[in-house]
Amino acid sequence: MKRRGNWRDSFSLVELTLALGIAAVCLISVFGLLPVGLKSNHNAISQSASASIIAAVVADMRATPKAATTSTQYAVSFGTAKTIYFDNEGAIAASFGPTSRYRLDIEFPPNPTAGAATFAYLKVTWPAAASHASATGASEVFVAFDRN
Amino acid sequence: MRHFIRAFTLVEILIAISLLGILTLLLSRLFNSAAITTSMSGKRMESEGQIRPLLDRMAIDFAQMAKRADLDFYGKGTADGGAMTGNDRIAFFSMVPGDYPSTGSESPFSVIAYKVNSSLAAANAAVYTRFQRMARGLVMNGDSSAINDGPIAFAPVNISTVWTSVTSNATTDSKYEIAGPQVFRFEYYYLLTNGTFSTTPWDPSLAGHASPAGMRDVAAVVAAMATLDSRSRVLLTNPQVATISGTLIDYAPGSGPGWLLTQWQNALNTPTNASVQALPRSIIAGIRLYERHFYLAPTPQ
Numbered sequence: 001m002k003r004r005g006n007w008r009d010s011f012s013l014v015e016l017t018l019a020l021g022i023a024a025v026c027l028i029s030v031f032g033l034l035p036v037g038l039k040s041n042h043n044a045i046s047q048s049a050s051a052s053i054i055a056a057v058v059a060d061m062r063a064t065p066k067a068a069t070t071s072t073q074y075a076v077s078f079g080t081a082k083t084i085y086f087d088n089e090g091a092i093a094a095s096f097g098p099t100s101r102y103r104l105d106i107e108f109p110p111n112p113t114a115g116a117a118t119f120a121y122l123k124v125t126w127p128a129a130a131s132h133a134s135a136t137g138a139s140e141v142f143v144a145f146d147r148n
Numbered sequence: 149m150r151h152f153i154r155a156f157t158l159v160e161i162l163i164a165i166s167l168l169g170i171l172t173l174l175l176s177r178l179f180n181s182a183a184i185t186t187s188m189s190g191k192r193m194e195s196e197g198q199i200r201p202l203l204d205r206m207a208i209d210f211a212q213m214a215k216r217a218d219l220d221f222y223g224k225g226t227a228d229g230g231a232m233t234g235n236d237r238i239a240f241f242s243m244v245p246g247d248y249p250s251t252g253s254e255s256p257f258s259v260i261a262y263k264v265n266s267s268l269a270a271a272n273a274a275v276y277t278r279f280q281r282m283a284r285g286l287v288m289n290g291d292s293s294a295i296n297d298g299p300i301a302f303a304p305v306n307i308s309t310v311w312t313s314v315t316s317n318a319t320t321d322s323k324y325e326i327a328g329p330q331v332f333r334f335e336y337y338y339l340l341t342n343g344t345f346s347t348t349p350w351d352p353s354l355a356g357h358a359s360p361a362g363m364r365d366v367a368a369v370v371a372a373m374a375t376l377d378s379r380s381r382v383l384l385t386n387p388q389v390a391t392i393s394g395t396l397i398d399y400a401p402g403s404g405p406g407w408l409l410t411q412w413q414n415a416l417n418t419p420t421n422a423s424v425q426a427l428p429r430s431i432i433a434g435i436r437l438y439e440r441h442f443y444l445a446p447t448p449q
Contacts, residue, residue, distance in 0.1 A: 034179075038186070048193060065343055072404065073441060089413075
Protein backbone atom coordinates (compact mmCIF):
# COMPACT_ATOMS: atom_id res chain seq x y z
CA MET A 1 0.00 0.00 0.00
CA LYS A 2 2.82 2.37 0.84
CA ARG A 3 4.40 1.82 -2.59
CA ARG A 4 1.15 2.67 -4.29
CA GLY A 5 1.06 5.97 -2.43
CA ASN A 6 4.53 6.74 -3.73
CA TRP A 7 3.71 6.84 -7.44
CA ARG A 8 0.53 8.74 -6.83
CA ASP A 9 2.72 11.71 -5.79
CA SER A 10 4.19 12.24 -9.30
CA PHE A 11 2.29 14.23 -12.02
CA SER A 12 0.10 12.33 -14.43
CA LEU A 13 0.23 12.83 -18.16
CA VAL A 14 -3.18 14.57 -18.09
CA GLU A 15 -2.03 17.04 -15.46
CA LEU A 16 1.11 17.82 -17.40
CA THR A 17 -0.81 18.31 -20.64
CA LEU A 18 -3.24 20.68 -18.92
CA ALA A 19 -0.40 22.67 -17.40
CA LEU A 20 1.33 22.94 -20.78
CA GLY A 21 -1.94 23.95 -22.41
CA ILE A 22 -2.54 26.77 -19.92
CA ALA A 23 1.06 27.96 -20.27
CA ALA A 24 0.73 27.92 -24.07
CA VAL A 25 -2.50 29.94 -23.99
CA CYS A 26 -0.82 32.55 -21.74
CA LEU A 27 2.25 32.73 -23.97
CA ILE A 28 0.22 33.04 -27.15
CA SER A 29 -1.81 35.92 -25.70
CA VAL A 30 1.40 37.68 -24.59
CA PHE A 31 3.08 37.21 -27.98
CA GLY A 32 -0.11 38.21 -29.72
CA LEU A 33 0.39 41.69 -28.26
CA LEU A 34 3.83 42.05 -29.81
CA PRO A 35 2.75 42.39 -33.46
CA VAL A 36 -0.16 44.62 -32.40
CA GLY A 37 2.29 46.97 -30.64
CA LEU A 38 4.69 46.96 -33.57
CA LYS A 39 1.90 47.64 -36.01
CA SER A 40 0.56 50.62 -34.07
CA ASN A 41 4.12 51.92 -33.73
CA HIS A 42 4.62 51.59 -37.47
CA ASN A 43 1.34 53.34 -38.13
CA ALA A 44 2.24 56.22 -35.81
CA ILE A 45 5.52 56.70 -37.68
CA SER A 46 3.74 56.67 -41.03
CA GLN A 47 1.23 59.27 -39.84
CA SER A 48 3.97 61.50 -38.50
CA ALA A 49 6.13 61.11 -41.63
CA SER A 50 3.19 61.82 -43.93
CA ALA A 51 2.50 65.04 -42.02
CA SER A 52 6.08 66.20 -42.51
CA ILE A 53 6.03 65.20 -46.20
CA ILE A 54 2.90 67.30 -46.77
CA ALA A 55 4.33 70.23 -44.79
CA ALA A 56 7.59 70.15 -46.78
CA VAL A 57 5.86 69.93 -50.18
CA VAL A 58 3.38 72.69 -49.35
CA ALA A 59 6.24 74.91 -48.10
CA ASP A 60 8.12 74.24 -51.35
CA MET A 61 5.08 75.03 -53.50
CA ARG A 62 4.31 78.18 -51.54
CA ALA A 63 7.91 79.37 -51.94
CA THR A 64 7.81 78.98 -55.73
CA PRO A 65 8.35 82.42 -57.24
CA LYS A 66 5.59 83.74 -59.47
CA ALA A 67 7.93 83.78 -62.46
CA ALA A 68 8.54 80.03 -62.16
CA THR A 69 5.89 77.44 -62.92
CA THR A 70 7.74 74.55 -61.33
CA SER A 71 8.62 74.32 -57.63
CA THR A 72 12.32 74.03 -56.93
CA GLN A 73 12.61 71.29 -54.34
CA TYR A 74 10.08 68.71 -55.50
CA ALA A 75 9.64 69.91 -59.12
CA VAL A 76 5.87 70.25 -58.85
CA SER A 77 4.42 72.01 -61.89
CA PHE A 78 1.39 74.11 -61.05
CA GLY A 79 -1.60 72.76 -62.90
CA THR A 80 -0.07 69.36 -63.69
CA ALA A 81 -1.02 66.39 -61.52
CA LYS A 82 2.02 64.62 -60.14
CA THR A 83 2.92 61.52 -58.14
CA ILE A 84 6.07 61.40 -56.02
CA TYR A 85 7.40 58.45 -54.03
CA PHE A 86 9.21 58.97 -50.72
CA ASP A 87 11.45 56.53 -48.89
CA ASN A 88 11.96 56.19 -45.14
CA GLU A 89 14.47 59.02 -44.99
CA GLY A 90 12.39 61.44 -47.03
CA ALA A 91 14.38 60.96 -50.27
CA ILE A 92 12.21 61.24 -53.36
CA ALA A 93 11.81 59.23 -56.55
CA ALA A 94 9.61 59.83 -59.58
CA SER A 95 8.73 56.15 -59.95
CA PHE A 96 8.05 53.34 -57.52
CA GLY A 97 11.26 51.69 -56.31
CA PRO A 98 12.30 49.08 -53.76
CA THR A 99 12.80 51.68 -51.01
CA SER A 100 9.58 53.61 -51.64
CA ARG A 101 7.35 53.78 -48.60
CA TYR A 102 4.96 56.70 -49.15
CA ARG A 103 3.16 57.81 -52.23
CA LEU A 104 2.19 61.45 -52.66
CA ASP A 105 -0.42 62.44 -55.24
CA ILE A 106 -0.88 66.09 -56.09
CA GLU A 107 -3.93 67.19 -58.02
CA PHE A 108 -4.99 70.66 -59.07
CA PRO A 109 -8.77 71.00 -58.99
CA PRO A 110 -9.80 73.72 -61.43
CA ASN A 111 -10.80 77.08 -59.99
CA PRO A 112 -13.23 78.60 -62.53
CA THR A 113 -12.86 82.13 -61.14
CA ALA A 114 -10.24 83.96 -63.18
CA GLY A 115 -7.43 85.52 -61.18
CA ALA A 116 -8.43 83.65 -58.03
CA ALA A 117 -6.44 81.24 -55.89
CA THR A 118 -4.73 78.15 -57.30
CA PHE A 119 -6.07 75.06 -55.58
CA ALA A 120 -4.07 71.95 -54.83
CA TYR A 121 -5.08 68.67 -53.28
CA LEU A 122 -2.29 66.59 -51.71
CA LYS A 123 -2.73 63.04 -50.53
CA VAL A 124 -0.09 60.81 -48.98
CA THR A 125 -0.84 57.09 -48.88
CA TRP A 126 1.13 54.09 -47.70
CA PRO A 127 2.39 51.52 -48.50
CA ALA A 128 3.71 53.12 -51.67
CA ALA A 129 2.87 50.14 -53.88
CA ALA A 130 -0.83 50.18 -52.97
CA SER A 131 -3.49 52.00 -54.94
CA HIS A 132 -5.54 54.66 -53.16
CA ALA A 133 -8.37 52.22 -52.56
CA SER A 134 -6.22 49.55 -50.95
CA ALA A 135 -3.81 51.75 -48.97
CA THR A 136 -3.58 50.98 -45.26
CA GLY A 137 -3.29 54.61 -44.27
CA ALA A 138 -3.60 58.06 -45.76
CA SER A 139 -3.45 61.71 -44.88
CA GLU A 140 -4.58 64.51 -47.13
CA VAL A 141 -4.74 68.27 -47.28
CA PHE A 142 -6.35 70.88 -49.49
CA VAL A 143 -4.41 74.12 -49.98
CA ALA A 144 -4.87 77.34 -51.90
CA PHE A 145 -1.98 79.37 -53.31
CA ASP A 146 -1.87 82.98 -54.39
CA ARG A 147 -0.14 82.73 -57.79
CA ASN A 148 -1.28 86.06 -59.14
CA MET B 149 8.83 -1.56 -10.33
CA ARG B 150 5.82 0.06 -11.97
CA HIS B 151 6.16 3.34 -10.08
CA PHE B 152 9.73 3.82 -11.39
CA ILE B 153 8.64 3.52 -15.00
CA ARG B 154 5.93 6.19 -14.50
CA ALA B 155 8.35 8.88 -13.28
CA PHE B 156 10.53 10.88 -15.75
CA THR B 157 14.05 9.71 -16.35
CA LEU B 158 17.04 12.04 -16.18
CA VAL B 159 17.45 11.86 -19.99
CA GLU B 160 13.82 12.89 -20.56
CA ILE B 161 14.18 15.88 -18.25
CA LEU B 162 17.44 16.92 -19.91
CA ILE B 163 15.83 16.81 -23.35
CA ALA B 164 12.81 18.76 -22.10
CA ILE B 165 15.02 21.41 -20.51
CA SER B 166 17.19 21.79 -23.59
CA LEU B 167 14.10 22.12 -25.82
CA LEU B 168 12.76 24.75 -23.46
CA GLY B 169 16.12 26.52 -23.60
CA ILE B 170 16.13 26.60 -27.40
CA LEU B 171 12.58 27.93 -27.47
CA THR B 172 13.42 30.62 -24.89
CA LEU B 173 16.47 31.61 -26.92
CA LEU B 174 14.38 32.01 -30.08
CA LEU B 175 11.75 34.02 -28.26
CA SER B 176 14.32 36.26 -26.59
CA ARG B 177 15.84 37.02 -30.00
CA LEU B 178 12.39 37.92 -31.25
CA PHE B 179 11.89 40.23 -28.29
CA ASN B 180 15.34 41.71 -28.79
CA SER B 181 14.77 42.62 -32.41
CA ALA B 182 11.34 44.02 -31.53
CA ALA B 183 12.97 46.17 -28.84
CA ILE B 184 15.61 47.44 -31.30
CA THR B 185 12.91 48.29 -33.85
CA THR B 186 10.79 50.16 -31.33
CA SER B 187 13.73 52.07 -29.90
CA MET B 188 14.87 53.14 -33.39
CA SER B 189 11.38 54.22 -34.34
CA GLY B 190 11.06 55.94 -30.96
CA LYS B 191 14.17 58.00 -31.74
CA ARG B 192 12.77 58.84 -35.12
CA MET B 193 9.41 59.86 -33.71
CA GLU B 194 11.19 62.05 -31.19
CA SER B 195 13.19 63.81 -33.92
CA GLU B 196 10.11 64.31 -36.07
CA GLY B 197 8.03 65.43 -33.11
CA GLN B 198 10.55 68.05 -32.03
CA ILE B 199 11.50 69.42 -35.44
CA ARG B 200 7.91 69.94 -36.59
CA PRO B 201 6.96 72.70 -34.09
CA LEU B 202 10.34 74.34 -34.70
CA LEU B 203 9.85 74.39 -38.49
CA ASP B 204 6.31 75.69 -38.02
CA ARG B 205 7.58 78.43 -35.72
CA MET B 206 10.25 79.44 -38.22
CA ALA B 207 7.74 79.41 -41.08
CA ILE B 208 5.61 81.95 -39.16
CA ASP B 209 8.64 84.11 -38.31
CA PHE B 210 9.76 84.25 -41.94
CA ALA B 211 6.28 84.73 -43.40
CA GLN B 212 5.70 87.70 -41.07
CA MET B 213 9.07 89.30 -41.83
CA ALA B 214 8.85 93.10 -41.97
CA LYS B 215 10.00 93.78 -45.53
CA ARG B 216 10.81 97.41 -46.07
CA ALA B 217 13.82 98.97 -47.73
CA ASP B 218 14.52 101.04 -44.61
CA LEU B 219 14.48 98.00 -42.28
CA ASP B 220 17.70 96.05 -41.97
CA PHE B 221 18.18 92.35 -42.60
CA TYR B 222 21.20 90.60 -41.11
CA GLY B 223 22.24 87.37 -42.76
CA LYS B 224 24.51 85.49 -45.09
CA GLY B 225 25.80 87.66 -47.93
CA THR B 226 24.94 91.02 -46.37
CA ALA B 227 27.67 93.62 -45.74
CA ASP B 228 27.86 92.84 -42.01
CA GLY B 229 26.88 89.17 -42.27
CA GLY B 230 29.60 87.99 -44.66
CA ALA B 231 30.02 84.48 -46.03
CA MET B 232 29.42 82.61 -42.72
CA THR B 233 31.39 79.39 -42.50
CA GLY B 234 30.08 76.61 -40.29
CA ASN B 235 26.77 77.23 -38.57
CA ASP B 236 24.88 80.21 -39.93
CA ARG B 237 23.21 83.15 -38.22
CA ILE B 238 20.26 85.24 -39.27
CA ALA B 239 18.37 88.20 -37.77
CA PHE B 240 15.45 90.26 -39.03
CA PHE B 241 12.41 92.24 -37.93
CA SER B 242 9.19 90.28 -37.87
CA MET B 243 5.60 90.97 -36.89
CA VAL B 244 5.39 88.28 -34.23
CA PRO B 245 5.11 88.61 -30.45
CA GLY B 246 8.38 88.43 -28.56
CA ASP B 247 9.89 88.69 -25.13
CA TYR B 248 8.91 92.27 -24.20
CA PRO B 249 10.49 94.34 -21.42
CA SER B 250 8.35 94.77 -18.32
CA THR B 251 7.64 98.43 -19.03
CA GLY B 252 6.83 100.30 -22.20
CA SER B 253 4.19 100.19 -24.87
CA GLU B 254 4.51 96.91 -26.79
CA SER B 255 4.82 97.18 -30.54
CA PRO B 256 3.81 94.33 -32.88
CA PHE B 257 7.44 93.95 -33.98
CA SER B 258 10.20 91.76 -32.64
CA VAL B 259 13.78 91.14 -33.60
CA ILE B 260 13.98 87.48 -34.55
CA ALA B 261 17.38 85.78 -34.67
CA TYR B 262 18.60 82.21 -35.00
CA LYS B 263 21.96 80.61 -34.36
CA VAL B 264 23.59 77.43 -33.13
CA ASN B 265 25.53 78.41 -30.05
CA SER B 266 29.27 77.74 -30.09
CA SER B 267 30.23 79.26 -26.74
CA LEU B 268 32.88 77.12 -25.07
CA ALA B 269 32.43 78.71 -21.63
CA ALA B 270 31.66 76.14 -18.94
CA ALA B 271 28.58 78.14 -17.93
CA ASN B 272 27.15 77.69 -21.43
CA ALA B 273 27.54 73.92 -21.64
CA ALA B 274 23.76 73.52 -21.70
CA VAL B 275 23.39 75.58 -24.87
CA TYR B 276 26.62 74.67 -26.70
CA THR B 277 25.90 73.13 -30.15
CA ARG B 278 22.16 73.72 -29.71
CA PHE B 279 19.86 75.74 -31.91
CA GLN B 280 18.72 79.01 -30.34
CA ARG B 281 16.07 81.56 -31.24
CA MET B 282 15.79 85.12 -30.04
CA ALA B 283 12.44 86.89 -30.18
CA ARG B 284 13.09 90.28 -28.68
CA GLY B 285 9.84 92.19 -28.36
CA LEU B 286 10.26 95.86 -29.23
CA VAL B 287 8.43 98.69 -27.51
CA MET B 288 7.03 101.75 -29.24
CA ASN B 289 8.62 104.21 -26.85
CA GLY B 290 12.07 102.77 -26.17
CA ASP B 291 14.70 105.23 -25.07
CA SER B 292 18.38 105.43 -25.87
CA SER B 293 19.36 103.95 -22.50
CA ALA B 294 17.60 100.71 -23.39
CA ILE B 295 17.83 100.71 -27.16
CA ASN B 296 18.00 96.90 -27.13
CA ASP B 297 14.31 96.89 -26.31
CA GLY B 298 13.37 99.17 -29.12
CA PRO B 299 12.01 101.06 -30.80
CA ILE B 300 12.48 99.49 -34.21
CA ALA B 301 15.78 100.61 -35.78
CA PHE B 302 15.45 102.21 -39.18
CA ALA B 303 18.21 102.58 -41.78
CA PRO B 304 21.03 103.45 -41.67
CA VAL B 305 21.09 101.74 -38.23
CA ASN B 306 21.80 98.04 -38.66
CA ILE B 307 20.49 95.18 -36.55
CA SER B 308 24.08 94.10 -35.93
CA THR B 309 25.08 97.44 -34.38
CA VAL B 310 22.18 97.51 -31.89
CA TRP B 311 21.77 93.80 -31.14
CA THR B 312 25.43 92.81 -31.30
CA SER B 313 24.83 89.26 -30.05
CA VAL B 314 23.38 88.27 -33.42
CA THR B 315 26.78 88.57 -35.11
CA SER B 316 28.57 85.72 -33.36
CA ASN B 317 27.64 82.13 -32.55
CA ALA B 318 29.93 82.26 -29.51
CA THR B 319 28.18 85.21 -27.89
CA THR B 320 25.51 84.44 -25.34
CA ASP B 321 22.54 86.64 -24.72
CA SER B 322 19.88 85.82 -22.14
CA LYS B 323 17.22 86.70 -24.71
CA TYR B 324 18.25 83.70 -26.81
CA GLU B 325 16.28 80.59 -25.93
CA ILE B 326 16.87 77.00 -26.94
CA ALA B 327 14.37 76.39 -29.73
CA GLY B 328 15.75 73.10 -31.00
CA PRO B 329 17.75 71.16 -28.42
CA GLN B 330 18.39 68.47 -31.03
CA VAL B 331 19.46 70.74 -33.87
CA PHE B 332 23.24 71.03 -33.99
CA ARG B 333 23.80 72.18 -37.57
CA PHE B 334 22.02 75.06 -39.27
CA GLU B 335 22.70 76.23 -42.80
CA TYR B 336 20.58 78.34 -45.13
CA TYR B 337 20.55 79.96 -48.55
CA TYR B 338 18.16 82.06 -50.57
CA LEU B 339 15.72 81.24 -53.34
CA LEU B 340 15.52 84.37 -55.45
CA THR B 341 12.37 85.50 -57.24
CA ASN B 342 14.07 84.68 -60.57
CA GLY B 343 14.10 81.01 -59.50
CA THR B 344 17.84 80.66 -58.81
CA PHE B 345 19.61 79.80 -55.56
CA SER B 346 22.10 82.16 -54.02
CA THR B 347 24.08 83.04 -50.92
CA THR B 348 23.34 86.71 -51.55
CA PRO B 349 19.90 88.01 -50.57
CA TRP B 350 19.42 90.08 -53.75
CA ASP B 351 19.62 89.55 -57.48
CA PRO B 352 22.89 91.14 -58.68
CA SER B 353 21.85 90.73 -62.33
CA LEU B 354 19.24 93.48 -61.86
CA ALA B 355 20.55 97.01 -62.25
CA GLY B 356 20.97 98.85 -58.96
CA HIS B 357 20.33 95.82 -56.77
CA ALA B 358 23.19 95.63 -54.26
CA SER B 359 21.51 95.31 -50.88
CA PRO B 360 18.62 93.28 -49.37
CA ALA B 361 16.36 96.37 -49.72
CA GLY B 362 13.47 94.76 -47.89
CA MET B 363 14.31 91.32 -49.32
CA ARG B 364 12.53 92.31 -52.53
CA ASP B 365 14.43 89.72 -54.63
CA VAL B 366 14.08 86.83 -52.20
CA ALA B 367 11.16 84.41 -52.58
CA ALA B 368 12.17 82.03 -49.81
CA VAL B 369 14.86 81.16 -47.31
CA VAL B 370 15.87 77.51 -47.65
CA ALA B 371 17.15 76.10 -44.35
CA ALA B 372 18.92 72.78 -43.86
CA MET B 373 19.27 71.30 -40.38
CA ALA B 374 20.83 68.24 -38.81
CA THR B 375 19.31 66.81 -35.63
CA LEU B 376 20.41 64.23 -33.11
CA ASP B 377 17.82 62.61 -30.85
CA SER B 378 18.19 63.02 -27.09
CA ARG B 379 18.98 59.35 -26.39
CA SER B 380 21.91 59.42 -28.82
CA ARG B 381 22.89 62.88 -27.71
CA VAL B 382 23.58 61.88 -24.09
CA LEU B 383 26.15 59.39 -25.35
CA LEU B 384 28.18 62.19 -26.95
CA THR B 385 30.10 65.07 -25.42
CA ASN B 386 29.50 68.58 -26.71
CA PRO B 387 32.92 68.71 -28.47
CA GLN B 388 32.07 65.42 -30.25
CA VAL B 389 28.82 66.95 -31.50
CA ALA B 390 30.80 70.00 -32.65
CA THR B 391 33.20 67.69 -34.52
CA ILE B 392 30.32 65.98 -36.36
CA SER B 393 28.86 69.40 -37.11
CA GLY B 394 32.23 70.47 -38.55
CA THR B 395 32.24 67.61 -41.06
CA LEU B 396 28.93 68.79 -42.56
CA ILE B 397 30.01 71.22 -45.25
CA ASP B 398 28.71 74.69 -46.08
CA TYR B 399 26.30 75.35 -48.91
CA ALA B 400 28.11 75.98 -52.20
CA PRO B 401 26.58 78.88 -54.16
CA GLY B 402 24.46 77.79 -57.10
CA SER B 403 23.66 74.29 -55.84
CA GLY B 404 20.01 73.32 -55.94
CA PRO B 405 17.83 71.92 -53.18
CA GLY B 406 18.79 68.46 -52.03
CA TRP B 407 22.46 68.94 -52.87
CA LEU B 408 23.41 69.96 -49.34
CA LEU B 409 21.58 67.06 -47.69
CA THR B 410 23.19 64.61 -50.12
CA GLN B 411 26.63 65.97 -49.21
CA TRP B 412 25.83 65.74 -45.50
CA GLN B 413 24.46 62.20 -45.80
CA ASN B 414 27.59 61.12 -47.68
CA ALA B 415 29.78 62.72 -45.02
CA LEU B 416 27.91 60.75 -42.34
CA ASN B 417 27.89 57.47 -44.28
CA THR B 418 31.63 57.51 -45.01
CA PRO B 419 33.21 59.84 -42.43
CA THR B 420 36.74 61.00 -43.20
CA ASN B 421 37.33 62.46 -39.76
CA ALA B 422 38.99 59.86 -37.48
CA SER B 423 37.04 60.86 -34.37
CA VAL B 424 33.73 60.63 -36.24
CA GLN B 425 34.75 57.22 -37.63
CA ALA B 426 35.32 56.04 -34.06
CA LEU B 427 31.75 56.87 -33.01
CA PRO B 428 29.22 54.00 -32.86
CA ARG B 429 27.24 53.63 -36.07
CA SER B 430 23.98 53.59 -34.09
CA ILE B 431 24.60 57.20 -33.04
CA ILE B 432 25.44 58.36 -36.56
CA ALA B 433 22.34 56.56 -37.82
CA GLY B 434 20.28 58.61 -35.35
CA ILE B 435 21.24 61.85 -37.10
CA ARG B 436 18.37 63.11 -39.21
CA LEU B 437 18.57 65.79 -41.87
CA TYR B 438 15.85 68.25 -42.84
CA GLU B 439 15.56 70.85 -45.55
CA ARG B 440 12.65 73.27 -45.67
CA HIS B 441 11.65 76.25 -47.82
CA PHE B 442 10.49 79.20 -45.73
CA TYR B 443 8.33 81.40 -47.85
CA LEU B 444 8.55 85.18 -47.49
CA ALA B 445 5.40 87.16 -48.18
CA PRO B 446 5.85 89.04 -51.48
CA THR B 447 7.02 92.63 -51.15
CA PRO B 448 4.25 95.05 -52.13
CA GLN B 449 5.39 96.99 -55.17
